[in-house]
Amino acid sequence: MSCVLGSLLSDSQGSFLEGHTSLQTDPCPASPAPRTPPSHGPSGRPGRGCGQGIKGPAGSGLSYGVCALLQPSRAATMVHWSAEEKQLISSVWGKVNVEECGAEALARLLIVYPWTQRFFDNFGNLSSPTAIIGNPKVRAHGKKVLTSFGEAVKNLDNIKKCFAQLSKLHCDKLHVDPENFRLLGDILIIVLASHFGKDFTPACQAAWQKMVRVVAHALAHEYH
């Protein structure tokens, strides 16, 4: 299992990361991190993560620890998925064309909620629905975003952990209001409904709305 942070950090968002050339990502642990004594790592912040993962800019005092499970309150809020929910989520996901659905979901987000365009000044022409749908940067970014969802589908029991770094990125670098994650989640549901028709049963919708809610929550979790 791996976090998608590496691929997400590479291209058009690269401007946020100029100077931070030594970024490395660590894979999400497959199981909760062993309890280690709180460490005063390079960040000087006791007990935050186990010292691995992305290091913030030198001297910033920031450290983006991969595992943040040393705080009992986090372990206590693990999401429970029934067997049926897991089955509904994976069976839908198995039939999703990530590139197409991702592109469509992001395009619809920008069209239906035009204020979300504020995060994409460097995407070029977003002046009309046609322009947005045909915009190659929108398509590429939509694919990237939905690929990230795929990581959540594969790691339903570790979503918060898996998205910890992405969450910090969205807060510290991208400055995205978490409400946008909820908006995108709702749009994704509608895209799935339009692709799967009657197969997107109420039970299916319920499982997927829970999924997008959990993902949105995980992405907002590291906000401060």
Place this chain on the structure above:
Amino acid sequence: MVLSSADKTNVKGVFAKIGGHAEDYGAETLERMFATYPQTKTYFPHFDLGKGSAQVKGHGKKVAAALVEAANHIDDIAGALSKLSDLHAQKLRVDPVNFKLLGQCFLVVVASHNPALLTPEVHASLDKFLCAVGTVLTAKYR
């Protein structure tokens, strides 16, 4: 939230296409809402909410009729739904957040039955319309 003339055209087009299925869409909207957002069931303790419930069907018909009425009077939704607005403010007092949830489920129903109808532009217009309806129904709350 201002509905442009394009929005109004789009919305009317949706309801024209849905036609006689509106009642079924209403029922399915509620079914999905109860399944997806269980907290919405708290407004219906007196209902049988099981699958195929006649009460849910009946209520779905009412909800759909209200949406159709609003679409037919899209230039004056507040006027068309004034009595419903009073009802929600004085008697039903459904928390405003729930109108968004209903709206989401209605969009899902339209999308799943008519994917070709719900283009991004129509999706945007319908979403705006549903927001406007929710706003009208909660306008007199305080």
